[in-house]
Amino acid sequence: MTQDIEQAFETLKRGTVEIYSEKELKEKLIDAQKKGRQLRIKLGMDPTAPDLHLGHTVVMRKLRQFQDLGHKAVLIIGDYTARIGDPTGQNTTRPVLSGEDIDKNAQTYFKQAEKILDTSKEKLEIRPNGEWLRDLDLAAIIKLCSSMTVARMLERDTFEQRYKKGDPISIHEFLYPLMQGYDSVMIESDVELGGTDQTFNNLAGRDLQRINAQQPQIVMTMPILAGLDGIEKMSKSKNNYIGVTDEPADMFGKIMSISDEMMENYFTLLTDVPEDKIAELIDSEKTHPKKAKALLAKDIIAQFYDSEAAQQAEAAFEQVFARRELPDDMPETVMAAEPTPLSRMIVSAGLAGSGGEAKRLVKQGGVSVNGEKMSDPTAQIAPESGMVIKVGKRKFAKVVVK
Amino acid sequence: MTQDIEQAFETLKRGTVEIYSEKELKEKLIDAQKKGRQLRIKLGMDPTAPDLHLGHTVVMRKLRQFQDLGHKAVLIIGDYTARIGDPTGQNTTRPVLSGEDIDKNAQTYFKQAEKILDTSKEKLEIRPNGEWLRDLDLAAIIKLCSSMTVARMLERDTFEQRYKKGDPISIHEFLYPLMQGYDSVMIESDVELGGTDQTFNNLAGRDLQRINAQQPQIVMTMPILAGLDGIEKMSKSKNNYIGVTDEPADMFGKIMSISDEMMENYFTLLTDVPEDKIAELIDSEKTHPKKAKALLAKDIIAQFYDSEAAQQAEAAFEQVFARRELPDDMPETVMAAEPTPLSRMIVSAGLAGSGGEAKRLVKQGGVSVNGEKMSDPTAQIAPESGMVIKVGKRKFAKVVVK
Structure with missing residues (x-):
């Protein structure tokens, strides 16, 4: 392995939880370099939640690292399943969306994703999965389903828990991982990225590619980012998030x-x-x-x-x-609403004995208004209720406009 | 309930194992009579095994009873799934059949079914399920699958056993009962008939009809007929069957x-x-x-x-x-091939001392040729090798033609 491949591998490995498998990833990197071909790095995009927060950026940053190494990001928009939603209505993360909603959400998503991804044409491909899923007929679906066993599906973490608890699992829920795996076959992905909660779904892609005589994709899982509370995962609904469009x-x-x-x-x-x-x-x-x-x-x-x-x-x-850090019991000073020179305000608030002392204090840099350090004692200030004038380290006054 | 409905109900109930439910069946019979409408009685036909034996006729006879009561038999040809077969190749009862094979098998089936069913147009409807299954897309299949839970599916007898034993169940196997249930929705069946091995599949039809705002079909199960050996169920592969085309x-x-x-x-x-x-x-x-x-x-x-x-x-x-019942060690008597009067044959075989005794024995009804009682001692018989002449209870001779 050449040094640059070794370095690339270390960069890519950073922060990952699992790589299925490291050996295969190295081989793919070497092969890509040798043949001068781009690896195709798949990431699924959920068109029901277009607003990105830092939790989403964890995998997207990994995707960007691949782009910076010359590879191609392939974003899959799950438009088909979003159009269907969850027929049982139980799964609120799969609401039914109109084509219009999906387009709008995708637009929002990409506008935000631009902050992280390289959006140049040779580095990014965007594919709505309706492109191939809408053409599947029963025969194709039966074939797809024949590649996975019920036992294997029930080993999946969330299914296993629900099954043991006796909570109902509808059969259509078994179809989603297969659809996602089929996406990998259709775009011939080399690597799929996802959070650890996607491990099972992404491994299904490996299985399906193998069956379809493709080299199975590498699956790289990234940790789920904790929210600001440090307890739950970062999510909009928990209000413990930092949005990528936050100020x-x-x-x-x-x-x-x-x-x-x-x-x-x-x-x-x-x-x-x-x-x-x-x-x-x-x-x-x-x-x-x-x-x-x-x-x-x-x-x-x-x-x-x-x-x-x-x-x-x-x-x-x-x-x-x-x-x-202001004290809670500041003395109040009543003022009229008209703009007033700063030095006069200081005197009338009782924070200096004279206009001269006030001017000096300002010029020494010891006066602030609302935390902002003032330098011009002649500045015209419009008093507002709640405005705080601070002189030196310990003298405060809070303005009350009459 | 009027007397004729009561009688119809008793006729239909005969031989059934379960009726889901008797109450609903009575209601349907009453309602049909009141409205002068035919009930639609569904029976699935397997296009992979066209040759009928008495085991098949058990449900078909039940279907005929419905026809005789004025109702309509709806035969579903499972052509779609036969065309797909079992993609895993594990299930030998689901081989892949060509359209030609299916047509040929269906022809054989109907030729044989005519012996049991009323094939008049107003009493019989034949529907290949490809008619509606080929149009199902992923969205429709997801909706279909959402109506059944994994737990419910695994309660099914054969699945439960296999799951407990750790034998693999492919996910596509879950689709077949749903397809069969969907058939019921599409033809709006009032009653579905089947062997007890079809109970689960047929009840799926009830569920799906309910979801599709149809009155759920009555499910009537018939016992599986034992084969001639009295041990295994009647089947061609066990060679313990009576075919409906047997002589x-x-x-x-x-x-x-x-x-x-x-x-x-x-x-x-x-x-x-x-x-x-x-x-x-x-x-x-x-x-x-x-x-x-x-x-x-x-x-x-x-x-x-x-x-x-x-x-x-x-x-x-x-x-x-x-x-x-003939003894193995009969004396043989050599004769020429020319037709000969019976009495002379008896004498020359040494079974009577004289032509007179021979005639008397025949007239007393004590003589048979090849097990057939003879009454005319002058009858001309053409001797054949292996022909057995019997006189009284214990005297035999076997003819050998020279």
């Missing part, structure tokens, strides 16, 4: 709120920070956790915006953070 | 060979002999079993041929039977 300031604040224990996971799965560097960052003897989280937050924001936005988000956070 | 003589001989214990079952399932009469026939104090079996055999032969053929079969059997 930089929101992203920053949310990352700062995670527990110290979660940092390593987030660094590994959401950034390219090298592993030895991560080790330093999560060692509280070497790096203050607050500082490490700020670095994590800025890294992530820079991915979706740029480093300037990341810096601004940090500064804004610091301001808010500073404001949070 | 009368074969039918007679085969029926005579069954054990006394099997008579009741055969009388009940294969004839219309009233139940109190059957009770007499199977009581060896009242009827000699040989006589009862001969009656059974003649009844069955008369169904497939006529009563004359039945009589002839009995006579032929008696001859063979009588010949079977």
Whole structure:
């Protein structure tokens, strides 16, 4: 194995839970290099939940790594099954969607996915699976179903639990993994990416490709990202997520709120920070956790915006953070609503004995309004109720507009 | 319930193992009478095994009873699944058949079925299920599959046994009962007939009709007929069967060979002999079993041929039977091939001392040739090698033509 292949393999392996199999992945990488061909890396897209959060980006970042190594991302839009939904109506993650809804959702998805993926034509292929699934007839479906046994299907984690508990499993639920596997056959994928919750479905693709005389795809599983609460997986419904379209300031604040224990996971799965560097960052003897989280937050924001936005988000956070340190029992000062020079406000709030002292304090950099440091004592300020004027480290006043 | 409906119900109930449910069947019969409508009675035909034997006729006779009560038989030819076969190749009862084979088999089947069913247009409808199954797409199949749970499917007798034993069950095997149930929806059947081995499949039809807002079909199951050996079910492969195209003589001989214990079952399932009469026939104090079996055999032969053929079969059997009682070590008598008067033959065979004695013996009814009683001593007989002349109870001679 040449050094660049070795390096590529290590990059790709980072953060994965399982690779079926590492040996086959290496062989594919070598073969692709030798033949100068692109590997086809499959990722399924769920058109019922188009809004992406960081949980989704874990596999998408892996997909991007493949693209950066020259390979082709093949995104499968599950439009066919979305159009059908779950006929029993029990599975709320399979609602019936109209063609219009699906198109809209796919648009939203791709607009957001652009932030992570290389969308150039030679690096990305988008295929709705209705393209081939709508042509399947009963004979083809019977053939497809003949390739998998009931026992094997019931070994699948979620089915096994439900079956043991006596919860009903409808037979059509057995069809979905087979459809997904059939997608792999149709696009001749070399690798399929997915969360660990997709392991079974993705392995079905291996089986079906084997039966159809194709080289079985490599299956790489990525961990499910924990939500901000550190308890449940990141999801919109749990409101413990960071959306990829969140404002930089929101992203920053949310990352700062995670527990110290979660940092390593987030660094590994959401950034390219090298592993030895991560080790330093999560060692509280070497790096203050607050500082490490700020670095994590800025890294992530820079991915979706740029480093300037990341810096601004940090500064804004610091301001808010500073404001949070205000005492609860600040003296109030009643003012009229008209714009007033800052120095006069300071005096009338009783924070300086004279206009001269007030001017001096401002010029020394010891005065802030709403956490924002002021430099011009003549600045015209429009008083608002709740506005906080701070002088030095310990003198505050809260404005009440009459 | 009027008396005729009561009577119809009792006729239909005869020989059944289960009716799901008797109450619904009565209601349907009453409703049909009230509205002057025909009930639609479904029976599936397997195009892979066109040759009918008495085992098949058990349900067909039931179907005929419905026809005689004015209802319509709907025969479903399973052409679609026969065309697919079993993709795993494991199930030998589902070989792949060409359209030509299926047509040929169906022709054979109907030619034989004519012996049992009323084939008039208003009493019989024939539908190949490819008519609707070939149009099913994935969406429709998913919907179909959503109506049945895995647990319910695995409760099915054969699946349960195989699952417990760890034998593989392919997922496509789950589709067949659903297809069969879908047939019921498509033809809007009122009643489905089948052997007890079809109970599960036929009940699936009830479920699917309910889901499709149809009144669920009545399911009537008939016993599986034991083969001539009384051990295994009647089947061609076990060579323990009576084919409906068997010659009368074969039918007679085969029926005579069954054990006394099997008579009741055969009388009940294969004839219309009233139940109190059957009770007499199977009581060896009242009827000699040989006589009862001969009656059974003649009844069955008369169904497939006529009563004359039945009589002839009995006579032929008696001859063979009588010949079977001949001793192995008969004296032989050599004769020329020319026709000779019977009395002279008797003398030259050494079975009488004179022509006068020979004539007397014949007139007393004590002489038979090849088991046939002779009455005319002057009859010209053409001697044949192997011909047996019997005089009284114990004197025999076997002819050898020189």
